[in-house]
Amino acid sequence: MSPHTDPLLHTPQWWKESTFYQIYPASFRDSNGDGWGDIPGILEKMPYIASLGVDVVWLSPMFDSPQIDMGYDISDYEAVYPPYGTVQDVEKLVGECHRNEMKLILDLVVNHTSDQHKWFQESRSSKENPKRDWYFWRPARYDEQGNRMAPTNYRSYFAGGTWTWDEHTQEYYLHLYDRTQPDLNWESPDCRRAIYDSAMRFWLDKGIDGFRIDTVNKYSKHVDFPEAPVTDPSSFIQPAAQFWCNGPRIHEFIKEMNSDVLSKYSTYDGQAVVTVGELSMTPDPEVVLKYVSAREKELDMVFQFDITHLGQGPPGGNSKYDFTEWKLPEMKRIVRKWQTFIDRTDGWTTVFNENHDNGRSVSRFANDTLEWREKSAKMLGLWLVVQTGTLFLYQGQEIGMINAPKEWSIEEYKDVEAHKYWKEAVRLAEDGVDPTRKERIMHGLQLMARDHARLPFQWNSSANGGFSNGQPWMRMHDLYKEINAEAQEKDADSVLSFYKRILSLRKEHKDVFVYGTFELLDPENISTFVFRKHYQGKTALVTLNFTTAPQTAPPADDMRLLISSCHKISTATLQPYEGRVYIDY
Known part of the structure; x- marks a missing residue:
């Protein structure tokens, strides 16, 4: 890179x-x-x-x-x-x-x-159709008792298997999601x-x-x-x-x-x-x-x-x-x-x-x-x-x-x-x-x-x-x-x-918020999420309380408070679910 x-x-x-x-x-x-x-x-x-x-x-x-x-x-x-x-x-x-x-x-x-798309309708119409290979069709497997089985044992994202039997052409088609969502074949x-x-x-x-x-x-x-x-x-x-x-x-x-x-x-x-x-x-x-x-x-x-x-x-x-x-x-x-x-x-x-x-x-x-x-x-x-x-x-x-x-x-x-x-x-x-x-x-x-x-x-x-x-x-x-x-x-x-206020602030300080590098502080603290953002000589300090109880606020030194999500703030304490951003440049 x-x-x-x-x-x-x-x-x-x-x-x-x-x-x-x-x-x-x-x-x-x-x-x-x-x-x-x-x-x-x-x-x-x-x-x-x-x-x-x-x-x-x-x-x-x-x-x-x-x-x-x-x-x-x-x-x-x-x-x-x-x-x-x-x-x-x-x-x-x-x-x-x-x-x-x-x-x-x-x-x-x-x-x-969708299986209602005209491409799939054509694809399933016959094995000879020019669009047959626009989707994934495979023959059945059979177990020792002669029972028909899907081509693979894959699970779909929506539970159930990824293969559905098509009676008309006697083959299975692939769908990673619902059976009504056949997968397109990008190999074609x-x-x-x-x-x-x-x-x-x-x-x-x-x-x-x-x-x-x-x-x-x-x-x-x-x-x-x-x-x-x-x-x-x-x-x-x-x-x-x-x-x-x-x-x-x-x-x-x-x-x-x-x-x-x-x-x-x-x-x-x-x-x-x-x-x-x-x-x-x-x-x-x-x-x-x-x-x-x-x-x-x-x-x-x-x-x-x-x-x-x-x-x-x-x-x-x-x-x-x-x-x-x-x-x-x-x-x-x-x-x-x-x-x-x-x-x-x-x-x-x-x-x-x-x-x-x-x-x-x-x-x-x-x-x-x-x-x-x-x-x-x-x-x-x-x-x-x-x-x-x-x-x-x-x-x-x-x-x-x-x-x-x-x-x-x-x-x-x-x-x-x-x-x-x-x-x-x-x-x-x-x-x-x-x-x-x-x-x-x-x-x-x-x-x-x-x-x-x-x-x-x-x-x-x-x-x-x-x-x-x-x-x-x-x-x-x-x-x-x-x-x-x-x-x-x-x-x-x-x-x-x-x-609306914070989206405006993001634009005003796009250098440090959009493009700044990220520094995590106090990573093992289970109550507060604190990090710094850096862009050249500009720094932002972000302090967030993820709990319903007041938490000790990290020191912001001489940084200027840019915004808090609460009205009444205490320098030493983060209110429950308070977020705060300080800036220095």
């Missing part, structure tokens, strides 16, 4: 200094009363989005889809799911973002399609060219400014499909991510995507388009750097998920929602690892603690009870905003939205993954294989399920939280009257007002 002359200085780029704001279209704002959020609803709320001080809108999948996996099962890359609107609505959104001096990126979901040059045209150029030609790239490290499989080692003796299916994550041709494929497509386009103001990849199950910084080194011309940055997986088991295994208690030093080690892995390199990092696939950060990492949730939200916001890298926020984070109440039953959950893990837990408990599994998995879902982030946005205290005049596709949070944007816009001391 080529070091910079000065290890403290990374090359400035617009996307490094930007704050990205993720919108989940089903749950943002319903403009027509059908219960589904839509693109006209996003357009209606454009003044609110612009008022936050964010620079880029990331729109989660709005493409046409059967919605088995909430739009990550795409049936037509060049069409919009009708309840969300039309292609013309997306074009309007591009224009409105640009008019408000914001950029717009879309999700690029090209590891798999014709398939790749079709992806570039339909999923990428179609939208880049309409003026979007880049992509968040879904499951970016899973395109290259080990196509000999070796059998997975048995790590769960109670099951036929076994975790097997080593056979599809960071595979043998993955860097070749991403380089081609960049050189053949992305490098040919620019943003509305003449900058290079941006890419951020979803890089799961890649804990080794050296492996991550291969994707984000500027010299390699692959991805600008990636999401690495150690922080949002805190307390989870490995994705793709049967223990994902089997929650494990964690302590603050573990979080500190994760933050230090991904804050410092770019030092003396030409790579870049991202900063986030919420997205559409995880529970809310206040409920996960702090305290969502009435007494502490607002203080927790402010402290966590400060913790996030002063970290090095590109900042990503998720809708509702800026008003301190929290997880669904623990009293909600599994019937209130909508996510295909949650229901498959629950169904598996019920079966294993009732069969006596794992008698306590139902209780453990339900506890994990209450904390970490993807549904928590997908609850409709809480705009005001009117019916359905101002999200919709109809029946929302998913139940509103019970506390929408207490936690909503309208009330917080009128309150100078609200979570929303605090987020």
